Amino acid sequence: MAGTGHAPLRDDPNVLLAVRDLEVEFPVGRGAVVHAVSGISFDVAEGETLGIVGESGCGKSTVAKSIIRLNEIKAGSVDYQGHDLAKLEGEPLRKVRPDLQMIFQDPISSLNPRRKIRDVISEGLAVWGDEHGTWSQDRIEELMLAVGIDPKFGDRRPHQFSGGQCQRIGIARALALDPKVMICDEPVSALDVSVQAQVLNLLEDMKQRYGLTLLFISHDLSVVKNVSDRIIVMYLGKACEIGDADELYENPRHPYTRALLASIPEPAPTVDPSDGDIDGELPSPINPPKGCRFNTRCQHTTDICFTDEPKMQRVGELDHYFACHHPVEISVGL
Amino acid sequence: MTADAQIPEIDLVALEEAPDDAVKKSLGIGFWISVAWLVLIVVISLLAPVLPLADPEKIGLGSKFQSPGGEGWFGFDSNGRDVFSRVIWGSRVSLTVGFIAVVAGLLIGGPLGMMAGYFRGWVDRVVSFAFLILLSFPALILALLIVNSVETRSLRVVALTLGVLAIAPVGRLARANTIVFAEREFVQAARVVGAKNTRILTRELLPNVLIPMGALALLGVAILIVAEGGLAFLGLSVEEGATWGKMILEGSSPGALKDGPHVAMFPIGIMFLTVLALNYAGDKVREFFDVRETAF
Amino acid sequence: MLAVPNFAVGVILLFLFAVKLQWLPSRYEPGTTYSQFKSLFLPSLTLALPLAATYQRLLRTDLIGTLQEDFVHMARAKGMPPRHIMTRHALRPSMFSMITVFGINTGALLGGTLVIEQIFSVPGIGSEAVKSIVRDDFPTVLAIVLIIVTAFVVMNMLVDLLYTFLDPRVRS
């Protein structure tokens, strides 16, 4: 699973954001580092929704936060419209920020409890007002209406709203700056099931209405499939499979993808339930396994899996890439 | 489908029913009694010059250790000075010292602590180390050394000396609270929309850190009133005029306690009530805003 | 009790037990061990009372927090009796704040108590500090500060040791 290599990068003028060999490490004391993301490459085309899915500790949120530079990047590049976001610092970085906005996991914690929601939503406009032209309260009202919050509640504070409503306010704040790319980090995992669909639909609507490109991170395979055009499956800081959403769930090639799909309570019909019988625990990201990172839990390992890191390879001419020495063979589709 | 059609109207109706969170908690009657006492003390001490009080320094107004009664509500001390008047004039000094010291601590320690907590890295290491040194030095000895090294121990000197002692605890609390909030996602959200550090510190973090700091300030005034008493006991408080600490000292020799216990007990009582009120009000404010307590 | 400054406690105790009741001496009396003990009793009590109140409060606050933890619910769900839950489950994880403050206070106490020694005329290290500061005897002040800081550091090291004993998470 070591998924390195640039195979999944497309040579397409529509590519808006291209991440190459991204590496992120966090020091954990005594000289040890967590290898949170270890060389991942992917791109996002304009207007596309890219889903990143994986279990906790796989580095999916780190990837998202690295792109908008909430983390320090150790190596690699993030190309966005001629800028390398990984290298930008200070004022030039701040200048690009309005283009890339984020929706956070915890709707309550992501809103300042001591500020009125009107001020929360207009924060970006207050910062950029002079450079983007002036802004008026009409703009705030328009945004609030767009996400389904009655503007007459603008003077309330976040604790007077429910989790779902707070998430709508967070979306309005992100939309205020007319971003190109919206990064959604587990935006519905803190919400009740009955409210989850409201927010997912809202995101789809906003994507259409404002021409957004979405990066959608989640641990929920069904949710990711619902919103995404393309999906990356991550494991222990690496990508193991990338591809068109329907194709990837239809014909999963990587043993880990299959294990995930077989483990959800109502398993996908495309996998054998026994694929979910992967054992053992997630290895420590401080000392990740050599060779393929999935080798400690995989049922199909041979010697090569412990020595060589598999490279991303393409499935025929399809938009489907995987990194495995022993991919699950599928007779159809090839 | 347009987004507007998606707005579920019912959502807005449900929102109107959402009760205001503020009614959920109340500060309680004890808090208001405390506040009332503090207001009373502050007002009386402010009005001391215009109130019809006996001259606090005038010797021989009553007889030595005269008991409380019609002539002097709190009795008279060993020099026949009016204890009631002295307690009120003393409150001016004690409260001023406590207040100035806390404000000095807040103004210096607060920003330093917030910057340490927000920027982390080397800023944090330098500031935290400075706080640590200040804290590990025995507080009263430090105060004594400062106070003893000046020519005259004016009110300003004593207040600022105690203010130096307040910097480190205040700063540590500011730092701890800043760290708690700096990790919250709304700070990241502010960075994502392009807010600069100064804006994040003042608009996002300050309103959140201010409340625990305010609660601490109330407790701090109490602690510093007591500290002034300590200095007085060592003979090193403000030279001129009465303070609560000096009065307790004067009334606490075994001889004075034997013949006129009221000389010590009245200032003790008033100081006790004031410190209690400050402590209680501070605790309630902290509880009310539900801020995590940090041990230091 | 927390709100009472310790010199006020001292004065009240002095008034009650030394002046009114005359059970105990009002100032330090050297001599036999018994007379030393008698004359140190009031100052010790003066220092102990506010501390007792502090520790009680710290332990109470932490216990309230611990009793809301899932593992306490779990112990209740296992049918463990309340006394067992209190002593075997809740007490130990609730002692950390108390021990931290205990370390700081005890370190400070070992370095002398300026004010209380003054009230009860105890010729301790605190009185000596005050005297030497007033007469600008710098070497003595320095020596005393050194003793105080050492006591402080040693106590805090002991507290750290106690942590590792109480909480296995600190060990690793």
Add this chain to the structure above:
Amino acid sequence: MSEPQLSVRDLTVRFPTTRGVVQALNGVNFDLEKGQMLGIVGESGSGKSVTAKTLMNLLPRTAEIEGDVIFEGRDVRKLAADGTQHFWGVEMTMVFQDPMTSLNPVKKCGEQIAETLRYHLGRTKKEAIEEAVDLLGQVGLPEPAKRVDQYPHELSGGLRQRVVIAMALACQPSLLIADEPTTAVDVTVQRHILNLLDRLREERGMSMILITHDLGVARGRCDDIAVMYAGRIVERSATETLFSDSRHPYTDALLRSIPRIDQPSHTRLEPIPGRPPELINPPVRCAYSPRCRFAQPDCLSAIPDVHGVRGMHEFACFHPANTDRGREALAANVAAGKTAAGLPIAGYAGGGG
């Protein structure tokens, strides 16, 4: 039919708060046969955890409880009032949501299992530790002899949840209540835990109540499912019936609003409008009516009783989905463009059957 193992009748729980009385449970009724697995599904605040805590006598003392809980012929609330020992933890026990916090961090795993055995069954310390090793082996913990001497923080989340389960099973309970046992773990671990619970239940003939917010989790494992909303059970039936032929509009809407893995991507979801109701001083009406597409005037003036076949398929609704009454109600609402509660429903196609 023999007496059910557990029978809950008209269970009502209120919490007085400064803002008003929180009506946490409002007349909960259900039976559990021996050896059965009942799923209780609901969102946060629906009362599923309060139900579990009431059964386990874990509610705070301020809670006002009414109704009957009969377990194997005994009145559980009376047992609680009498301070009965050796009931909870022996016959009825519970597993909590978060394995990270439900073990005492300062005690060894083995000790925590052993104390149950020593207190309830009078085992010596040595016997109890031996049994603990055995139990840890049964729940599939590798190297159980080593684990008894480890502290919880030395284990991963999945292993800790196994320790918790071993602890709960120590005294051979006949009813296990699992409150969101897999919400805090990843899907691959969730699968293992659920399989483990399934296996243990069969081996021991134990009954189980599985509380979850995830319909999918309940579907694969439970014989029966009870759906809770705002402190009431709004629908209860055999699992497959619930998914294929639901009656309560809430169940129906919930099933439609959840993204499914077998749908193509970008399938438009059908969200439930609004949000779960406040539980403080709730008005007398069907709690779901403000969000319900079937709502008629009668839904707004009374709380619906339980309809359907007792013990088979029960539901609390005046105009159930997939029935003629429901279809009529929906048709009327579609024609009017809004429901009796004022919810606009233009363009809604589902639910009528």
